[in-house]
Amino acid sequence: MPRSANKIKSQCQKVAAIVSKCGGDRDSLISILQDIQSEYRYLPEDSLREVAIQLELPLIQVYGVATFFKAFSLKPRGKHMVTVCLGTACHVRGALAMLDEVKRQLGIESGETTEDMRFTLETVNCLGACALAPIVVIDGKYHGHIGPGKVKKILKK
Amino acid sequence: MVKLTIDGMRIRALEGATVLEAAQEMGIVIPTLCHHPGLSPYGACRVCIVEVGKGDRRSLEASCTLPVEHGQVILTNSEKVRKQRKLIVELLIASCPNSKTLQDMAANMGINRIRFRIRDRGCILCGLCVRYCKEQMKSGGIGFTGRGTTRMVATAFEVTPEECRNCGGCEWICPVCERACTAGNLIDGLCGGCQNLAPVETCPVCTGCSESVGPHGYKVY
Numbered sequence: 001m002p003r004s005a006n007k008i009k010s011q012c013q014k015v016a017a018i019v020s021k022c023g024g025d026r027d028s029l030i031s032i033l034q035d036i037q038s039e040y041r042y043l044p045e046d047s048l049r050e051v052a053i054q055l056e057l058p059l060i061q062v063y064g065v066a067t068f069f070k071a072f073s074l075k076p077r078g079k080h081m082v083t084v085c086l087g088t089a090c091h092v093r094g095a096l097a098m099l100d101e102v103k104r105q106l107g108i109e110s111g112e113t114t115e116d117m118r119f120t121l122e123t124v125n126c127l128g129a130c131a132l133a134p135i136v137v138i139d140g141k142y143h144g145h146i147g148p149g150k151v152k153k154i155l156k157k
Numbered sequence: 158m159v160k161l162t163i164d165g166m167r168i169r170a171l172e173g174a175t176v177l178e179a180a181q182e183m184g185i186v187i188p189t190l191c192h193h194p195g196l197s198p199y200g201a202c203r204v205c206i207v208e209v210g211k212g213d214r215r216s217l218e219a220s221c222t223l224p225v226e227h228g229q230v231i232l233t234n235s236e237k238v239r240k241q242r243k244l245i246v247e248l249l250i251a252s253c254p255n256s257k258t259l260q261d262m263a264a265n266m267g268i269n270r271i272r273f274r275i276r277d278r279g280c281i282l283c284g285l286c287v288r289y290c291k292e293q294m295k296s297g298g299i300g301f302t303g304r305g306t307t308r309m310v311a312t313a314f315e316v317t318p319e320e321c322r323n324c325g326g327c328e329w330i331c332p333v334c335e336r337a338c339t340a341g342n343l344i345d346g347l348c349g350g351c352q353n354l355a356p357v358e359t360c361p362v363c364t365g366c367s368e369s370v371g372p373h374g375y376k377v378y
Contacts (some may be wrong), residue, residue, distance in 0.1 A: 059296065060297060060312060
């Protein structure tokens with residue numbers, strides 16, 4: 001059997017395991033997608049097709065949910081998520097300059113992933129932590145008061 | 158049976174019916190885009206808004222999703238309703254100027270200018286095609302994707318799904334692509350052609366008034 005077919009088969013088994021773990025119920029579609037996302041860091045097309053088959057839902061319904069929520073991604077994401085806040089408070093305190101520095105360091109635009117699949121850069125409009133502005137979140141950890149000078153240091157970690 | 162008042166008429170409607178259905182049964186025309194008798198109520202286009210309530214406590218509600226209640230007082234064609242309805246149709250035309258259905262509706266309502274910047278998106282997100290595919294064809298080939306400003310009707314991964322039987326129902330039911338407005342350039346967002354050339358249909362029983370009914374049986378406002 002060719003390697004890609006093997007990969008798809010193991011993916012199908014993994015998805016089936018996740019679906020049965022969540023109860024195999026249509027109502028738990030979102031938690032199933034969350035589990036798949038944490039497994040692969042994104043939602044592969046074949047996994048969505050498998051979920052649709054397992055739950056006996058039209059594929060578009062699964063696809064609609066996957067595109068509705070910003071937490072889900074249909075494109076492969078890097079190992080580390082870098083989220084730059086561009087809310088009003090962060091903007092005023094120089095988030096744009098900091099974002100430019102992050103882009104320069106990683107060599108990508110926002111919404112993109114580095115070629116070595118290590119970093120994905122995203123922007124959000126407010127994290128609600130304006131006292132820490134300007135703020136960067138890396139893998140769920142909040143780094144406050146980040147100027148362009150500090151960007152390199154925290155990205156190295 | 159539920160007793161309510163629509164436009165000063167005391168009527169009885171079946172429990173669980175919507176205000177729009179009750180009004181239509183009485184022959185009162187409420188313009189609507191996203192309502193279809195064979196499909197579930199959706200309340201997307203908001204063209205069917207009516208004034209509900211008593212005295213000072215009045216509110217505007219979409220009649221296609223509003224269930225009838227005892228003692229409800231409804232106005233389907235008050236000054237306030239007409240004004241808001243015009244605004245809603247203007248907004249819809251601003252996002253979809255090439256729909257003949259919408260242009261006809263604007264002509265019937267006496268809209269003579271679109272005050273908003275026109276951005277043709279080719280869809281008013283009324284959900285008729287999505288509901289038709291799901292409920293009438295039992296298929297579910299198309300649906301909404303994305304949200305907010307990027308919400309649109311699409312197929313999964315932009316490929317024609319297995320479920321699609323090429324029935325063409327989605328195109329048939331669409332108020333935009335069903336009959337596209339062919340006017341070349343719009344003046345103030347309106348094509349104007351239908352406003353002048355629309356044939357005036359007569360009621361089944363014509364009393365010769367010739368003014369109360371516009372094209373497609375809509376009331377002329």
